[in-house]
Amino acid sequence: MEDQLSDRSKRILEAVIEDYIATAEPVGSRTLTRSHSLELSPATVRNVMSDLEEMGLLVSPHTSAGRIPTDKAYRLYVNSILEVKKNLPQGNRDEIRRRCRMAGKDLGDVLKETSRLLSSTSSYMGVVMAPRLAANVFHQMEFVKLGSHRILAILVSQNGTVQNRLLEIQEEIPQEELVRMANYLNGMLQGLTIAQVRERLVAEMQSEKVRYDSMMTKALTLSEQTIRSDGAEIFLEGQANILDQPEFCDAGKMREIFRAFEKKSLLLDLLDRSMQAEGVQIFIGAESRLLKMEGMSLVTSTYMTGKDTFGVLGVIGPTRMGYGRVIPIVDYTAKLISRLLETE
Amino acid sequence: MEDQLSDRSKRILEAVIEDYIATAEPVGSRTLTRSHSLELSPATVRNVMSDLEEMGLLVSPHTSAGRIPTDKAYRLYVNSILEVKKNLPQGNRDEIRRRCRMAGKDLGDVLKETSRLLSSTSSYMGVVMAPRLAANVFHQMEFVKLGSHRILAILVSQNGTVQNRLLEIQEEIPQEELVRMANYLNGMLQGLTIAQVRERLVAEMQSEKVRYDSMMTKALTLSEQTIRSDGAEIFLEGQANILDQPEFCDAGKMREIFRAFEKKSLLLDLLDRSMQAEGVQIFIGAESRLLKMEGMSLVTSTYMTGKDTFGVLGVIGPTRMGYGRVIPIVDYTAKLISRLLETE
DNA sequence: CGTTAGCACTCGAACTTTTTGAGTGCTAAT
DNA sequence: ATTAGCACTCAAAAAGTTCGAGTGCTAACG
Structure with missing residues (x-):
């Protein structure tokens, strides 16, 4: 599979690809010799192209048209012919x-x-x-009360991503409690990735010591809702x-x-x-x-x-x-x- | 300009428009009489269509094609012919x-x-x-410290819109001060529209009593930056x-x-x-x-x-x-x- | 008088046919 | 090994046909 392409074949393939990139038209032997200054006659080029076709690098849409590079050709071109200008203009x-x-x-x-x-x-x-989101690092979480049953949760990651989520809640929670909840969570989750945060929340919600503290339960539920889904x-x-x-x-x-x-x-x-x-x-x-x-x-x-x-x-x-x-x-x-x- | 359209003309115009809407093809007298059960001969329809053309309601793309409704025709149709089904299916x-x-x-x-x-x-x-944004009602503002010189400002409107803005600042501001600033601003701006907030901020910044309080100045500057631009x-x-x-x-x-x-x-x-x-x-x-x-x-x-x-x-x-x-x-x-x- | 049948005419769309030219592969000469 | 020459191919463009849905007009009809 290691295509042993002669130097000349490579040059020709390159020329075909570049012409095709420029024109979007099948390129024939004639046009090639004209535009690129290969020191070869059309007939020679034809022979080479014929070989390239056999190798699956070129195809012709129909008998009497020029040839088009295949995906394989582009791959080859990108991998070993094209030299990327390191210097952007x-x-x-x-x-x-x-x-x-x-x-x-x-x-x-x-x-x-x-x-x-x-x-x-x-x-x-x-x-x-x-x-x-999952890969981001948790930075901070805030709850903002919008109405009696609606809370806006704001999740800030260390890289500056901000996620907002509107949460509907059953029972009213006073603003001070929201602040306490946020503080509690921010302390606990500092520096974890969101993925870790997610795990931690689940773990925490099942732990004994939280189970009977309704504030904590609520806090955990809220935050769990906030980071759910990673669109x-x-x-x-x-x-x-x-x-x-x-x-x-x-x-x-x-x-x-x-x-x-x-x-x-x-x-x-x-x-x-x-x-x-x-x-x-x-x-x-x-x-x-x-x-x-x-x-x-x-x-x-x-x-x-x-x-x-x-x-x-x-x-x-x-x-x-x-x-x-x-x-x-x-x-x-x-x-x-x-x-x-x-x-x- | 009050087009005195006979009832029949209206019916025909309606038929033409509806046919054209359905097919996107110029519609001729023949097709019309066939598809819509107007009790009229093609010839009559032709005469009417000819009138409609004169009134600038129809045009034909070329001599031997059907006719197409003009913008004016659509306008008429929408205003006084079409009866909108109040009941969506x-x-x-x-x-x-x-x-x-x-x-x-x-x-x-x-x-x-x-x-x-x-x-x-x-x-x-x-x-x-x-x-x-300008028409929204201010609800709350928060500042979250992201780094020593970067603050994330969050502006929440009463309808749930949230705007985030990243602010670069010269000198470090401790978190507690940010909280105090937010409180100060939230008290002052409660219930105003963003447009009013903007005015208020400008006014406030020029008032004597603020001028020598650096905390307030900073707060005002920050918030002013936050609500700037209304894309x-x-x-x-x-x-x-x-x-x-x-x-x-x-x-x-x-x-x-x-x-x-x-x-x-x-x-x-x-x-x-x-x-x-x-x-x-x-x-x-x-x-x-x-x-x-x-x-x-x-x-x-x-x-x-x-x-x-x-x-x-x-x-x-x-x-x-x-x-x-x-x-x-x-x-x-x-x-x-x-x-x-x-x-x- | 409004309506309609009849007719000659128009003209784009669709279908055919012709022409053109860039392309090929092969063979024989360099 | 390369190339000139030649016969052949075939899509695309150009030119030519056919077709039919349209039109406007005129004359007849109730």
Whole structure:
């Protein structure tokens, strides 16, 4: 399986891929020799392309058309041909920097803006997943009385995430008691991750010493309700950008794509998966069978929001996307955001 | 200008509009007489249609095609022909009811879900604008210390809206002082609208008696920072639905539409405008030149979240939309949401 | 007089046919 | 090993047909 590709074959494959990225049209031997200054005749190129086709790196949509790179080809390209410019063009750099300066906003706003940023600099779709709540570190909890039977619970994590939850309660609880409850909980839960908090609460509720203290019981019940459910948030921006891609210009496909993104669950799975490893990761076409609609790729990177809580951000575009350009953007943005969000 | 339309003309216009709504195709005299049981010959219908065309209620895309209703025709239809079924079909009613039961979520979640709901029951786009912050009634403010130079400010309104803002501060403020500041402010600002709060803060900061109390100054500065900027939130859901509309199936138009909705500012203007009057309002096609892309209409209604704070919700669809069906949906949803959000 | 049947005319949509040209694979010459 | 040359392919664009739902107009009808 270790494709023993000659240097020349690689050069040609690269040329095909780059042409296809640029034009979205099947590329033929002729056009290749013209645009890229390979010192070869069309006929030679044809032979090589024929080999590449045999190896499953190219396909032709029909006999008398040019050829198109397969997912496998992109994989090869990304892994061993493409050399990612370590240095993002200064222009991009500046823009990202500039738009990252956004003090006075909460985490959600920053992430949304980041998603926008990714979308506009890459000209594909930007996606950012907030760190999963469970991994965050508990910082503080507050209960605010809204009415006689409604309490607003506020859960603050150390990285600045804030979760609000409206709780309906049976019996009225006076404000002072709420404060005492919060104090009690804040003392107990300091520094734990939310996941740990959850365990702790369950354990505590079953322990003997709490069972007969109604205040504590109430407090535990309330807080348990507060941290229940961990709907990781996803910010997806720039959907309109993919309408510009010629391969999706037909209405049917577009609909499919939009529908798919409307329920974010599969995207969530995919992003969750890319959180396994650190750094930039690339999912090409059908490799992520989650994005089962064909022709889409995903470039992600993890970012940090604290000691050991991270989220994922990235760019979604057509398989035929400018990896060389996108990868540094994703990488740089992730690093910058990490720095920005670091709770020093 | 008071169109003196004979009863028959009205019936025919209605038939044309309804046919066009159903099929999205220009409708001709023949088809009309067949589908609707008007007791008239095609020729007669033709004559009438010709009149209607003269009055600017119908147009034909070209000589030998059927006719299409103009914006003016829709307006007439909505105002004086269409009789809105006061009673939403029980099915819809039930679904709306069911999905409105969503306790334990904050306002944002509820509104987002409502937008989804509007979108799916109408099969167009649902849109919900959160009440403008300025009109909300202040309830409570909290400061939570996140780090030595970072404070999380939480602003709770009486209707359950929660705003978080991250503040960077120069000099460290101990937690106890933050609590005292919050108490001071909560006492002072109780029951005012945010707009009034803003004024009050400015006034207070200039008053003599505060000027030399650094704690108060700090408190005022902090809170002033917190309520600054009033980015009304808009929840727009179901964009994929409009891809199903045949009139937008061409890629160019779609792109335009998606681009337009990506920056929500014009939508915001429009919704803001529809907040002038209470109850259901209808903007047809170019009437709202804000949605300057043609062929879109908007049905809105205000909803209440408290004594006198309201937001707007509605449905955006093609001008050729089922007004008779959509209007009750919007109306009913608005009422239900108002009831749900009422701070009793 | 309002309504209707009849008729010639229009013109986009859909279907065919033709043309075009970028592409291929093969073979023979360099 | 490379390349020039050639016959062949086939989608896409252009040109040409057919078809039918529409129209407007006129004349007849109750």
